[in-house]
Amino acid sequence: MNFMASKQPENSLLGPESDSQRTLYPYVTGTSVVALKYKDGILMAADMGGSYGSTLRYKSVERMKPIGKHSLLGASGEISDFQEILRYLDELILYDNMWDDGNSLGPKEVHNYLTRVMYNRRNKFNPLWNSLVLGGVKNGQKYLGTVSMIGVNFEDNHVATGFGNHLARPILRQEWHENLSFEDGVRLLEKCMRVLLYRDRSAVNKLQIAKITEDGVTISQPYSLKTYWEFSAFENPAQGAIGSW
Amino acid sequence: MPKEQANWSPYDNNGGSCFAVAGADYCVIAADTRMSTGYNILTRDTQKSVNYKCVMASSGFQADVKALQKHLAARHLIYQHQHNKQMSCPAMAQLLSNTLYYKRFFPYYSFNVLGGLDNEGKGCVFTYDAVGSYEKVGYSSQGSGSTLIMPFLDNQLKSPSPLLLPARDAVTPLAEAEAIDLVKTVFASASERDIYTGDKLEIVVINADGIRREYMDLRKD
Numbered sequence: 001m002n003f004m005a006s007k008q009p010e011n012s013l014l015g016p017e018s019d020s021q022r023t024l025y026p027y028v029t030g031t032s033v034v035a036l037k038y039k040d041g042i043l044m045a046a047d048m049g050g051s052y053g054s055t056l057r058y059k060s061v062e063r064m065k066p067i068g069k070h071s072l073l074g075a076s077g078e079i080s081d082f083q084e085i086l087r088y089l090d091e092l093i094l095y096d097n098m099w100d101d102g103n104s105l106g107p108k109e110v111h112n113y114l115t116r117v118m119y120n121r122r123n124k125f126n127p128l129w130n131s132l133v134l135g136g137v138k139n140g141q142k143y144l145g146t147v148s149m150i151g152v153n154f155e156d157n158h159v160a161t162g163f164g165n166h167l168a169r170p171i172l173r174q175e176w177h178e179n180l181s182f183e184d185g186v187r188l189l190e191k192c193m194r195v196l197l198y199r200d201r202s203a204v205n206k207l208q209i210a211k212i213t214e215d216g217v218t219i220s221q222p223y224s225l226k227t228y229w230e231f232s233a234f235e236n237p238a239q240g241a242i243g244s245w
Numbered sequence: 246m247p248k249e250q251a252n253w254s255p256y257d258n259n260g261g262s263c264f265a266v267a268g269a270d271y272c273v274i275a276a277d278t279r280m281s282t283g284y285n286i287l288t289r290d291t292q293k294s295v296n297y298k299c300v301m302a303s304s305g306f307q308a309d310v311k312a313l314q315k316h317l318a319a320r321h322l323i324y325q326h327q328h329n330k331q332m333s334c335p336a337m338a339q340l341l342s343n344t345l346y347y348k349r350f351f352p353y354y355s356f357n358v359l360g361g362l363d364n365e366g367k368g369c370v371f372t373y374d375a376v377g378s379y380e381k382v383g384y385s386s387q388g389s390g391s392t393l394i395m396p397f398l399d400n401q402l403k404s405p406s407p408l409l410l411p412a413r414d415a416v417t418p419l420a421e422a423e424a425i426d427l428v429k430t431v432f433a434s435a436s437e438r439d440i441y442t443g444d445k446l447e448i449v450v451i452n453a454d455g456i457r458r459e460y461m462d463l464r465k466d
Contacts, residue, residue, distance in 0.1 A: 123351075
């Protein structure tokens with residue numbers, strides 16, 4: 001007996017077909033992004049790993065991209081959702097350019113747009129599984145903000161996502177100060193990235209550091225950090241105790 | 246087929262406390278500036294209050310708080326365009342209640358206090374829950390520290406019962422400077438025992454001269 005069953009439109013989020021259309025868990029993920037304000041603008045660092053669960057599947061993923069003339073976006077979390085966000089921002093910047101009115105979207109505006117996108121997706125129970133860092137300089141004003149997958153957003157002098165919140169933020173709170181020079185800023189970021197490399201199992205030793213100033217964005221070539229593994233306490237770890245330590 | 250469980254929550258508690266007290270010709274609204282998640286501090290310097298002619302301070306889930314503030318800011322602007330004046334405190338109080346109840350079945354996880362001067366220039370404070378039930382009171386606190394702050398306030402500012410007839414005034418007889426002192430004491434105490442309250446205190450004072458802001462450092466641990 002087939003009564004007039006209510007038919008869902010194909011793209012509805014209700015009914016048994018819906019779950020395949022919503023993000024339920026992330027698949028290919030990027031780990032922490034760390035960023036800070038310095039004298040001339042913003043410095044941001046992220047490694048180039050794309051993990052597929054516990055497998056290090058992709059080793060050349062660029063997780064930081066310039067947005068328009070004044071902003072730099074870094075992302076952790078689901079890489080495909082990051083690429084989707086870049087598509088949204090492409091369209092946003094395109095429309096902004098098409099006005100051809102001498103005005104251009106600054107980092108505050110882009111951050112606001114991203115916040116609304118993330119929050120609205122969360123409201124529909126279909127989040128973009130990312131934590132985003134948005135930094136930039138416009139008319140001498142530096143801006144650094146972050147937004148999470150459920151829409152929690154704020155701006156600060158230094159921000160980090162994921163493990164960076166646990167390992168990098170305390171270092172930044174201790175050692176960050178106003179008007180850091182470029183060299184000091186890079187040194188501080190490298191210190192944070194090194195700790196993450198030692199302690200975050202999804203980190204890889206291939207990173208980029210990006211700089212954004214009034215003059216524009218520069219993203220460094222990928223490089224590796226020097227690491228030290230010769231601590232005597234780690235030598236011959238099984239000595240005195242059979243099995244692992 | 247067993248029902249699938251969600252592995253993410255659309256809500257988070259970013260902590261913090263807020264508080265307001267009404268006086269004979271002033272109103273003091275205060276909130277701390279710490280934003281946390283779990284055992285982490287996200288930032289020590291966020292703003293939880295927003296002002297029109299009255300001031301709303303909120304704590305809870307920051308994304309919902311900011312969305313709510315944006316919504317009210319838009320409605321307030323439309324009101325100003327249509328009525329050529331700013332919204333009064335009782336009007337804003339009703340609007341906030343209606344806005345919260347509109348999302349009764351997917352609430353704004355935002356706990357608010359609204360403070361300002363009524364049409365006669367007397368202080369008024371409105372206190373809300375997350376779905377919009379509200380009440381005009383002499384003083385109120387919301388947020389993670391409210392369980393610590395409210396009993397102390399009840400002791401210091403005891404309002405006459407709203408059930409009495411004839412109705413008695415709920416506003417405190419304290420002077421403005423004494424009220425501000427009380428606010429500072431209250432938050433300093435709350436920071437001692439509530440892990441989500443601390444860093445910095447933002448105090449907003451509304452009186453006949455206008456609105457002014459003050460800051461005070463709190464414990465950073």
